[in-house]
Amino acid sequence: MEEYHHALGKKDLDTVCRITAPAFDGGMKECRSLTPMQFGMLSEDDFKKLKATRVDPAKVQSKGADKVVVPPSAISPQIAMMAAEPKTFTMAWRDGTWVVID
Numbered sequence: 001m002e003e004y005h006h007a008l009g010k011k012d013l014d015t016v017c018r019i020t021a022p023a024f025d026g027g028m029k030e031c032r033s034l035t036p037m038q039f040g041m042l043s044e045d046d047f048k049k050l051k052a053t054r055v056d057p058a059k060v061q062s063k064g065a066d067k068v069v070v071p072p073s074a075i076s077p078q079i080a081m082m083a084a085e086p087k088t089f090t091m092a093w094r095d096g097t098w099v100v101i102d
Contacts, residue, residue, distance in 0.1 A: 001053075001055045001070050001074075001075065001089060001091065001098075001100075002053055002054060002055050003015065003019065003098075004016065004019045004020065004100065005050045005051075005053035005075070006050065006051055006053060007019070008038075008039075008042075008047075008050045009046075009047045009048070009049070009050030009051035009052075009053070010047075010051065011039050011047070013032065013035055013036065016031070016035050017031040017032055017035060018097070018099075019097075019098070019099050019100055020035075020099070020100045021099075022092075022094065022099045022100065022101050023099075023100045023101055023102055041081070042079065042081070043080075045079075046079040046080065046081070049077045049078070049079050050079060052077060053075060053076070053077065054075075054076060055070060055074050055075055056073075056074045056075075056076070057074075059071060059073055059074035060074055063090075065093075066092055066093040066094075067090065067091070067092045067093070067101075068090070068091050068098075069088060069089070069090050069091075070088065070089040070090075070091060071088050072086035072087060072088065089102070090102040
């Protein structure tokens with residue numbers, strides 16, 4: 001999750017989509033078309049905060065050996081968009097890396 005937020009903060013489309021494409025119905029293609037719009041909705045302050053994101057492992061909920069749930073309270077600092085619309089992320093271990101699946 002930290003890697004995903006740091007990649008958002010750097011506008012690193014390849015890393016963002018490697019991590020989040022499984023959560024898109026259209027996979028990698030949809031991620032690559034929609035994520036640049038998300039970059040455009042973020043402020044310079046948001047990008048700085050995203051680069052500094054940390055996840056509190058004590059707040060991450062294990063759902064077995066290959067699945068975790070990351071609640072909004074585990075992520076800080078939060079950008080305004082995240083605070084306004086809190087999202088719980090579900091991540092799974094696939095092909096040797098953690099990816100967002102929901």
